[in-house]
Amino acid sequence: MRNLARAATVLLGSSMVVAVAAGPAAAAEIPTGARSLESVNLTGRYIRHSDYLGSVAAVTSSSTAQLKSDATFTVTPGLAGGAGCVSFQAANGMWLRHRDFRVRLETNAGTATFLADATFCVRDGSVSGSVRLESSNYPGRFLRHRDNQLWVDPSTTNPGTFAADSSFRVTTPWVAGRRSPVIKGLxxxxxxxxxxxxxxxxxxxxxxxxxxxxxxxxxxxxxxxxxxxxxxxxxxxxxxxxxxxxxxxxxxxxxxxxxxxxxxxxxxxxxxxxxxxxxxxxxxxxxxxxxxxxxxxxxxxxxxxxxxxxxxxxxxxxxxxxxxxxxxxxxxxxxxxxxxxxxxxxxxxxxxxxxxxxxxxxxxxxxxxxxxxxxxxxxxxxxxxxxxxxxxxxxxxxxxxxxxxxxxxxxxxxxxxxxxxxxxxxxxxxxxxxxxxxxxxxxxxxxxxxxxxxxxxx
The missing domain is CATH 2.115.10.20 (Glycosyl hydrolase domain; family 43)
Structure with a gap:
């Protein structure tokens, strides 16, 4: 896989995990595993969940452990399938999904609607090395920040800033991921x-x-x-x-x-x-x-x-x-x-x-x-x-x-x-x-x- 945002070497039979930070993920690609996503036009602000609602918030090395955890997601193959599509699981086991176009954190209900709402297809971002996340069941709608909240909106809204508002850099996670599960997803x-x-x-x-x-x-x-x-x-x-x-x-x-x-x-x-x-x-x-x-x-x-x-x-x-x-x-x-x-x-x-x-x-x-x-x-x-x-x-x-x-x-x-x-x-x-x-x-x-x-x- 090209330009992995984070490489991990795992030795089965011991608890050793060695992580090596690297550059951002290649365009239109997010490696599976623990990741954080930084806004390209609100530097230092990362996708996170708060009170089960998605937002972008400032995260630094001095932030609380809870905030860092809230800004870290396990990237898995898309729950609804589809080439190049992914889903995002939080540390509490819940998943980012959109409902009424608002992005929130919910438990996987196993329904076709939930699986589709929680699946996003990776597209090229507005700047080199960034990605955009298109709704799998609402093509043309992208995950974007609006007043620091996360929505899935059509690209025709605020066309002057929309591409940047919906672009994110995939970074080393604020909280190190686990070795397992070995297959990402349920x-x-x-x-x-x-x-x-x-x-x-x-x-x-x-x-x-x-x-x-x-x-x-x-x-x-x-x-x-x-x-x-x-x-x-x-x-x-x-x-x-x-x-x-x-x-x-x-x-x-x-x-x-x-x-x-x-x-x-x-x-x-x-x-x-x-x-x-x-x-x-x-x-x-x-x-x-x-x-x-x-x-x-x-x-x-x-x-x-x-x-x-x-x-x-x-x-x-x-x-x-x-x-x-x-x-x-x-x-x-x-x-x-x-x-x-x-x-x-x-x-x-x-x-x-x-x-x-x-x-x-x-x-x-x-x-x-x-x-x-x-x-x-x-x-x-x-x-x-x-x-x-x-x-x-x-x-x-x-x-x-x-x-x-x-x-x-x-x-x-x-x-x-x-x-x-x-x-x-x-x-x-x-x-x-x-x-x-x-x-x-x-x-x-x-x-x-x-x-x-x-x-x-x-």
Whole structure:
């Protein structure tokens, strides 16, 4: 990315974050992460929120910590999508949006109107290195300051000063940003995998009441720090005939030159295929692979494990844990071979890895809307059990503001004994069970070969 306003080097496995200040962002571009935005014609005044209303205010090195925080936003890909569009999240978890053209701070309601109101498309500013922010749902209206308040106004108003009033320099943030979330924005249920020379994450698109989203996205990285957004790889609303919503918890597998995306739609499990891990994916069956009501509990939260002999197993379940060997085509199985597991405290999201001949079954406990949502695990000498319970490996840490960590997945760095766990938690600081964010932490094994408790890093 060109002329980053702030570069950050993050070492997974430690709390070290090294930030290096640089020049302003290139025209028509705002890097994701923590940023502050300075007015080009009111030098020293920055976009901030006060009493939940957007304004521009003077900020200096001697300003209060609260004022500096109010003038710092996490830039994310636009909540409503769109190339070159972004959204702005404040430290309290709320988002800048316009309502009746006044810019204010509000909690993400997950509605199409809110997502569009909170999305701004980046345009060239009036001076070199500055940007303008055009409303995604009111083209021709730009975020601008008027009497120090923030509005979205048409460019025909005050034409003599409008371009400058709506232009901002992207600067080093007044408050340093966190390492995580690794994917900027609201996502849950991340499936992480190493595919074709890159790490990929496939999450649930979050921020919708009742988890009612329809789209699955993919993100990729070579270093687990800098992530490329590949956009929507499958949309239930337009690409799947048998389901139109509740797009949850995708997982991916590779075999014979094709990638297989197993996904939830309206509490069924489907499978889609692609020749690229970045999609697009196409529904493979025209019907669910596992239909709602196939067994007790909800038919959700698929995960695939492929053993050393090449046999792949599909795991899933909510309330009850299931597994079955997949056929070689990866899109069918023998129902007579479905196994039901007895796992202490099991709620959902089973995920299996193998290390030194031991199978590690990890799974989520409690409800994703609860701050007590957490991950426990068990071991076996077989991919189908029986399983020996080993306790909790990931749980909340209120001292760090971490609530509800779970619905995880695990990846091994290729050619090493280095492992990472991706999981969601309540968005910090004001998230909940439908406003979650994705992070990654090291996963370590003890001298006894068992998984050690995960130490979260902010």
């Amino acid at each position: 996502y849950g249920d991340p499936n992480i995998a190493y595919l074709n020379g890159r790490y990929y994450i496939y999450p649930t698109t979050d921020g919708y009441a009742g988890w009612s989203g329809t789209r699955f996205k993919a993100f990729s990285s070579t270093d687990l720090v800098n992530w490329t957004d590949h956009g929507t790889v499958l949309d239930l609303a337009t690409q799947v005939d048998w389901s139109s919503g509740r797009a949850w918890a995708p997982t991916v597998a590779y075999r014979n030159g094709r990638y297989y995306l197993y996904f939830c739609g309206d509490t069924n499990i489907g499978v889609a295929t692609s020749t690229s891990p970045a999609g697009p994916f196409t529904d493979a069956l025209g019907r669910p692979l596992i239909a709602a009501g196939f067994r007790s509990g909800q038919m959700i939260d698929p995960a695939v494990f492929t053993d050393d002999d090449g046999q792949s197993y599909l795991y899933w379940g909510n309330g009850y844990a299931y597994a079955v060997p997949l056929n070689a085509d990866m899109i069918s199985f023998d129902p007579a071979r479905v196994t039901t597991f007895g796992l202490p405290n099991f709620r959902e999201a089973p995920f299996v890895v193998k290390r030194n001949g031991v199978y590690h079954m990890t799974y989520s406990v409690d409800d994703t809307r609860s701050e007590n949502y957490h991950v426990e695990y068990a071991t076996s000498t077989s991919p189908l059990g029986p399983w020996t319970h080993r306790g909790t490996i990931l749980s909340k840490n209120l001292n760090l503001g971490i609530k509800g960590p779970g619905h995880h997945s695990i990846v091994q760095a290729p050619g090493t004994d280095t492992w990472y766990v991706a999981y969601h938690r309540f968005a910090i600081p004001a998230g909940d069970g439908t406003n979650r964010e994705v992070t990654i932490d090291p996963l370590r094994f003890g001298a006894d070969g068992m998984i050690m408790p995960v130490v979260p890093i902010l």
